[in-house]
Amino acid sequence: MKRFNIRRLFQYIAAAGFCFVLLVEAAMNTKLIIPYAEAFVKRQSTFSETRKKIGDFYVSVKFRGKYRLLELNGFIARYTGRRAYNNVTLLKNGMLGDRVENFFEANSPEPLAAKVVCFSECLDSLKTPFVYVQVPYKMDMGGELLPK
Numbered sequence: 210m211k212r213f214n215i216r217r218l219f220q221y222i223a224a225a226g227f228c229f230v231l232l233v234e235a236a237m238n239t240k241l242i243i244p245y246a247e248a249f250v251k252r253q254s255t256f257s258e259t260r261k262k263i264g265d266f267y268v269s270v271k272f273r274g275k276y277r278l279l280e281l282n283g284f285i286a287r288y289t290g291r292r293a294y295n296n297v298t299l300l301k302n303g304m305l306g307d308r309v310e311n312f313f314e315a316n317s318p319e320p321l322a323a324k325v326v327c328f329s330e331c332l333d334s335l336k337t338p339f340v341y342v343q344v345p346y347k348m349d350m351g352g353e354l355l356p357k
């Protein structure tokens with residue numbers, strides 16, 4: 210006889226809940242994309258134009274429930290323990306910093322300095338003044354704030 214696995218059951222319930230939320234969000238926003246779909250069906254716009262307009266709609270502010278999806282993403286990140294996302298790492302003190310891999314790969318400032326000098330020389334040739342101000346970097350050099 211198979212043993213009952215509560216963790217697996219919770220995963221199925223969470224996945225079903227996530228799919229339900231996506232379906233509700235799609236249903237809420239369907240009404241707003243109907244004009245674009247009708248224009249495509251009536252051949253007043255091409256498929257690529259319609260796809261672009263609908264895609265723009267779904268990433269714009271008009272998208273209903275966008276903030277609920279963002280909160281759901283944050284909840285899932287906290288639940289799963291994800292600390293790095295979109296090249297940003299959540300540090301132990303709650304601050305956001307560069308992704309951990311990028312931090313350790315960028316040990317040498319010479320490549321960036323060479324690019325700044327090249328840019329400055331280019332602007333000098335155009336007789337345009339240039340001032341470089343380094344943004345304060347909040348990562349700790351010892352690595353105590355970085356996640357394991």
